[in-house]
Amino acid sequence: MESNAGDAGMDAGMDGLHGNRGMFRVRRMETTLVRPAAETYRGLYFLSNLDQNMAYMVELVFCFKGNGGKRRDNVSEVIKQALAKVLVHYYPLAGSLTLSSDGKLIVNCTGEGVPFAEAISDYEIEVLGDVTVLNEPSKLRNLVLSFDSATNVTELPLLTVQVTSFKCGGFVLGIGMNHCMTDLPTLMEFIHSWAEIARGLPLTILPSLDRSILRSRQPAKIEFAHHEFEKNEKVFNIQEEQLLYRSFSFNPGKMTLLKTKALEDGVINKCTNFTVLSAFLWRARTRALKMDPNQQTKLLIAVDVRSKLNPPLPKGYFFSGITFTCCLCTAGELTTKPLSFAVKLVQEAIELATEDYIRSAIDYFEITRGRTSIENTFMVSKWTGLPFYNADFSWGDPIKVGPATIKHNWAVFVPDGKESKNTIVSLCLPVSAMKIFQEMMQFNFILKSSI
Template identity: 45%
Template sequence: MAEVQNGYANHKLNFEVIRSPAVILHPAGEIPAGGPATYFLSNLDQNLVVTMKTIYCYPASGRRSTERAAEVLRTSLEKVLVYFYPFDGRFGVDEGGKLVVRMNGGGVPFVEAAAECEMEELGDVSLPEPARLGGLIYCPPAESIFETPLLTIQVTRFKCGGFALGMAMSHSLADGLSTVEFLHSWAEIARGLPLSLPPFLDRSILKSRRPPAVEFPHPEFSDLAGSLSTSDSFSSIPLIHKSFTFDADKLSRLKLLATANGESPPPTSFAALTGLVWRARTKALKTPSSDPTKLLFAVDGRNRLNPPLPTGFFGNGIVFACCICPAGELVEKPLSHAVRIIQSAAREVTDRSIRSAVDYFELTRARPSLAGTLVLTAWTRLGFGATDFGWGSAAQTGPAELPTREVALLLPENNGGKGTVMVLGLPASAMKEFEEMMKF
């Protein structure tokens, strides 16, 4: 019996997605060296127990019929799972209380679906709207993370012949770069090619030191809840999500605004955008002046470690740089002040600080608290859209939803645009003020 999901709608779209029953896929062959019974997850993986839900849209074209797209994606996924075999397992806990992957053959659910609309009616998928896009992602019911698949795939065919690939992947298994490398490997096999970059799966190179040595303070793990003058109501207020596009001209204006008098060179686009969002969001939420506000932003540690992580490292190579500033100071001082704090935090991510963070978790099992916090991450240079399964690159990609309420995301502009898109969620009253601050 096919499953019918109704009501994935916004003001311009109301459509049905009809799903066929899920098929559970497994690696199509022996995994290397038989594979371990338990797959190790590093301390950098332990902090990211969220599911990333992303969508990749492939319009119909004269280049190649999409009639067999689901079959091609299914058979090639089974083949690529031989190399990325941890997706075949499920979470477990080791004797030390940390997450591992139990290689129990739980498998990867794969669903074929049909949408009762044309693909162009989807609109811009860079705006994360679960009510509109959730029908393109398959998430089977699970009572706990130990029953939740580490990867699910849905291929949805539209009336026009185009199809959307919807993917739900555990962030503990892969950060953005590893996710893209997995997609590119899958796409190579779908096109009949050998892997150009086989994954490096041994995460034990990120084990804590013996004995653990915490060399630095780690404010990224600090809980601000006790320092806030009011309860952190942000966690319960309904949010609306909006996207803001910054083209080349607007980014140039922003970098000029973010440059202190006489300072040279201007900040990077990332530092300027991050400072803008942190400052404007704090102001829009009317955070009391004396309250601290925290910013966490993802930094790729692969080449900051000594030695660097191996090429093709599969896992989480990111760490969170942390900035904490009184809200009043942040919003009253110029944007360049916020940018300098961000630049300083980024410079502090070194081999020693990353090793110290790994050891800090080993000793404390602490996870970053998100009270009074903005989490910002950038997908602008990852190349999600370049994935070609045989039907060309994706016309557009985006997140079906943000992993937590505190996240803001930087994305490349869809449909060939050269700008940067920023998406976030805020209460309606705060969003109106935030929008005004995006006009410059």
């Protein structure tokens, strides 16, 4: 099967980053199923209430440098054989989603296997440009085995793998991850284990698969107002025109400027890179969309529960350890008040996410079956600080890692390479709003404006 990707804009700069121009072709071979290399448990595997909200695919590409010569013919086979072996330890990934008797998602551990595709490109890997920069998702999605034809969540795979070889000897490992199974820290533990097996090494960390630690309490009780689940009657639709994907670089100097702006009125006395950047992007996006001042707007913040629970979760705990907390205000408040107002909302939302709050959120789903509402919502997810660049399958660590696509209301923060201190923010907006948003991302705009 041959897959084509369209042109991507050509430009690179601090305030708006774009990919390389040109057609890019991939020849994908027949997809196979990679089954665990040994017999594994067959039966139903429990998913916690935290997992129930996360049944969507997250797609990543890991780019590995060429050897300056011909293709490495054994790459796909080494990765495939290692996958079969690591699935013995992570056997739920070889199963499929189904519904339990009480209507919750659960995994049927059938051992049927993980969809695996091999692909070839007649280009050098450099044609991809910098994959940390998301400008033309159709280009990168050729490198991931996607299941866009799925009509409901139970048809989504739990994991997909594609290995694309380039004529220079470089290759791309494209991974589709069902978020109900893992979050990114857990995914990276899985990938590291997979890579260790590919290098002939024993596993450093064995997975702990029992998710019952995060069952709802008996009796379940809701102790907080969980606005993240509440729907807004008045919906602001951003998908009425073409959406553009863009990425923006925030270096240490730009982050220092944002912090200075946030602290200058004395409302807050400190802030982190994540809180100030989340607040800044939320305000800029709301302005760019020209939302009605009386329209409610919501910022959803993905919070890692690992550091919140006592006793701590077991080492290697295999789960999707994300819950959401949120900020709420009107568009008018957000865009007319100083940046410190938005930063304080973000700080308060993060501080709210205690163990009691997390347990209450687990119980909220148990009682109401309510799912996180995304109407009038902007979601931020921090991927910086994760060991993306420690994934050696025998050919060295990846040279670049990035998302193959993101949802229309997401912004993801990714590291700009292994050694860089810059943060790349990727998101999408309607064409008209993106023009305004790009102007607000410029260093000089931040410097001169009263944000």
